[in-house]
Amino acid sequence: MFQQDFTKPDGRKLTLYGLQPLEVTSEIPSPSNEPVDARPVMRWHPLRGEWVMYAAHRLGRTFLPPPEYNPLAPTSDPEHPTELPRGNYDLAVFDNRFPSLKLTAPEPEGDLSRAGVGACEVVVFSQSAAGRLSDLSDEQVSLLLSVWADRTTRLTASGVIKSVLCFENRGVEVGVTLHHPHGQIYAYDHIPPVQARMLEMTAKHQAETGRPWLTDFVQAEREAALRVLRDDGEALSVVPPFARYTYETWILPARPVSLLSELTDSERLAFARVFKDALLRLDALFGVRMPYLMTVHQAPVNTESSGFPLHIELYPYLRAAGRMKYLAGTEQGAGEFANDKFPEVAAQELRAVQNLEAKL
Amino acid sequence: MFQQDFTKPDGRKLTLYGLQPLEVTSEIPSPSNEPVDARPVMRWHPLRGEWVMYAAHRLGRTFLPPPEYNPLAPTSDPEHPTELPRGNYDLAVFDNRFPSLKLTAPEPEGDLSRAGVGACEVVVFSQSAAGRLSDLSDEQVSLLLSVWADRTTRLTASGVIKSVLCFENRGVEVGVTLHHPHGQIYAYDHIPPVQARMLEMTAKHQAETGRPWLTDFVQAEREAALRVLRDDGEALSVVPPFARYTYETWILPARPVSLLSELTDSERLAFARVFKDALLRLDALFGVRMPYLMTVHQAPVNTESSGFPLHIELYPYLRAAGRMKYLAGTEQGAGEFANDKFPEVAAQELRAVQNLEAKL
Numbered sequence: 001m002f003q004q005d006f007t008k009p010d011g012r013k014l015t016l017y018g019l020q021p022l023e024v025t026s027e028i029p030s031p032s033n034e035p036v037d038a039r040p041v042m043r044w045h046p047l048r049g050e051w052v053m054y055a056a057h058r059l060g061r062t063f064l065p066p067p068e069y070n071p072l073a074p075t076s077d078p079e080h081p082t083e084l085p086r087g088n089y090d091l092a093v094f095d096n097r098f099p100s101l102k103l104t105a106p107e108p109e110g111d112l113s114r115a116g117v118g119a120c121e122v123v124v125f126s127q128s129a130a131g132r133l134s135d136l137s138d139e140q141v142s143l144l145l146s147v148w149a150d151r152t153t154r155l156t157a158s159g160v161i162k163s164v165l166c167f168e169n170r171g172v173e174v175g176v177t178l179h180h181p182h183g184q185i186y187a188y189d190h191i192p193p194v195q196a197r198m199l200e201m202t203a204k205h206q207a208e209t210g211r212p213w214l215t216d217f218v219q220a221e222r223e224a225a226l227r228v229l230r231d232d233g234e235a236l237s238v239v240p241p242f243a244r245y246t247y248e249t250w251i252l253p254a255r256p257v258s259l260l261s262e263l264t265d266s267e268r269l270a271f272a273r274v275f276k277d278a279l280l281r282l283d284a285l286f287g288v289r290m291p292y293l294m295t296v297h298q299a300p301v302n303t304e305s306s307g308f309p310l311h312i313e314l315y316p317y318l319r320a321a322g323r324m325k326y327l328a329g330t331e332q333g334a335g336e337f338a339n340d341k342f343p344e345v346a347a348q349e350l351r352a353v354q355n356l357e358a359k360l
Numbered sequence: 361m362f363q364q365d366f367t368k369p370d371g372r373k374l375t376l377y378g379l380q381p382l383e384v385t386s387e388i389p390s391p392s393n394e395p396v397d398a399r400p401v402m403r404w405h406p407l408r409g410e411w412v413m414y415a416a417h418r419l420g421r422t423f424l425p426p427p428e429y430n431p432l433a434p435t436s437d438p439e440h441p442t443e444l445p446r447g448n449y450d451l452a453v454f455d456n457r458f459p460s461l462k463l464t465a466p467e468p469e470g471d472l473s474r475a476g477v478g479a480c481e482v483v484v485f486s487q488s489a490a491g492r493l494s495d496l497s498d499e500q501v502s503l504l505l506s507v508w509a510d511r512t513t514r515l516t517a518s519g520v521i522k523s524v525l526c527f528e529n530r531g532v533e534v535g536v537t538l539h540h541p542h543g544q545i546y547a548y549d550h551i552p553p554v555q556a557r558m559l560e561m562t563a564k565h566q567a568e569t570g571r572p573w574l575t576d577f578v579q580a581e582r583e584a585a586l587r588v589l590r591d592d593g594e595a596l597s598v599v600p601p602f603a604r605y606t607y608e609t610w611i612l613p614a615r616p617v618s619l620l621s622e623l624t625d626s627e628r629l630a631f632a633r634v635f636k637d638a639l640l641r642l643d644a645l646f647g648v649r650m651p652y653l654m655t656v657h658q659a660p661v662n663t664e665s666s667g668f669p670l671h672i673e674l675y676p677y678l679r680a681a682g683r684m685k686y687l688a689g690t691e692q693g694a695g696e697f698a699n700d701k702f703p704e705v706a707a708q709e710l711r712a713v714q715n716l717e718a719k720l
Contacts, residue, residue, distance in 0.1 A: 043601060043602045044602060045604070046561055046565070046573065046577075046602065047562065047573075047669075048554070048561070049557055049560070050696055051696055052603070052604050052698075053696060053697065053698040053699065054698075054702055056700065112601050163694070165689060165693050165694050167688070167689030167693050168689075169686075169688040175686030175688060184689055186689060186690050188696070192690075192694035192695050192696050193694070194693060194694050194695040197407070197408055197409055197695075200409070201406060201407055201408070201409050205406070213406065213407075241403060241472050242403045242406065242412050293688060293692055293693070297693075309407075315692065324535060326529075326534050326535030328527070328529040328534065329653065330546050332653055333525050333527050333653070333655035333657075333673075334523070334525050334554050334555065335410060335553035335554040336411055336548070336552050336553065337412050337413065338412075338413040338414075338415060338460040339413065340414075340415060341416060342414055342416060345416075
């Protein structure tokens, strides 16, 4: 992996990544040279016991710009600078111009709020605006896994970060404001509720059985052979038996590791192949680009977190052709999901999908 | 409050409620006389530590029927029976024909699942298909509060229910399949994650301070006088300082009670007035019927739960005119919300709203 760091005119950081040596053939741009005055704060929700982030400067963020202006494409007209330069590179990561969290967030006045310490980064998957993550080659998807690992390592090195969440939200149905294939990274200065719960549950499993949760899960799914979509030996995809979304799909390494950086080159490539295969299946299922949320779950950092299972969770938002799943009363009011289809049936449908390579 | 129980041709229960003596002038109908073979189950999510409900029979449920067929309106043509009879009544409650939970759910085979024990009811707010909850009179909204209290008491009496969630999901934007004003009730045979967390947090507050959480919260909001929308003495509405949705609004009694059934007649009417006022403000804010989720939080039942604060949470899905809030990476992947606007600003906008009575 090749990489190079830059600073944008407005002070934000940019890193370019490539499978080949990098070459940059234009200035390093920013849509505006004016630094964003981001002062994110957090407040404590006393009944849910979780932090809420407030970022008033985000209201002005880019919202479905016209096709002639794509801030995630390389700058073609220096009069209308984007976030990225021209040159030879595969992926790019830069500080979000409208961050919900910031490493240098100032301490606010008053006793309701605290500084919104953390980081928000944008990860551009490709120079091509029209493609999908699944249109990348296996090697490029593997590079993305390396990039997520590198960002996690860098954010961990700040010393103040406790948890790093890499994710992709895809589809206008779920609020995506820019169609260029990209994801985001949120890094928290504390362990958020979902990660805290996973850590608690898997530590309990390890204490009770002496085995990592992931080892037992992978073995059980291989034995049941009902919900596995693809098994490449070193990595596999599965509709978990407790899927909350109808076509929810998890990508797991076969060996229990906690961070992407722990994967060997061979494991990472297998993980990339299985991941790409799962994305293609979801699109081919109904012949449309499946709207989804994809989250990469890694162990909390700068803290004791052994036994946490590295995995990717894909939440496809269609529960049937043309029918969205919405989070309503029971999901939001009680924290429990209702699912119309058994995971075994959903897995069978996803395994039976044809024409994985159709362009959508 | 007047009420009367009936049994539908397919065996489901129906209760009619009214402010005046009831009169039923047609047969008690059901869209089909065929009992639905509902066998809901639950499975345990080992990483999130929560139950997931599976209800395969729900896939065939009613989805945006044409206007000429409204299953929640009184039956006008006996050839096309709906869920409700003709007659004089204000509200109706019946067993959901497509339940995610059922009191008599059979024990499933295999060791992955357990019976989906609980209840799912439909609450029809009015005989009029076109109105809103906020188009009801104060007395009718107060009747709805009494009906929710009655359902909670009845479900509690089953002995197997631990938590009752009354809610309304409104707007096609959030998956509503029937436009006739109605809500739902989910009753669980365990304490779901959100209620468990609220119970834990408020019990801790009570143990540390000797005071109910609600007492301190109401006092602090009255003193701050920044986020209260309307204060009727016995009940008030407020954008909480830790709002997760931009225009999130809570309705609270001024006296700390745990269940709707504990409200006095006067408190219930004040609560209804403030509740209706909040709903009207949300619609008037952008001059559209605000899509929202409304959840009624009551203490767990059949279990120790002192100090739990009865309140209603309104989650409006518009974060600005024409702009929906979506739950994306941080909300779903980490369990933490990002909000673009400070609650103090949102409260100011909601207080300044004019034309509350405009028909929308």
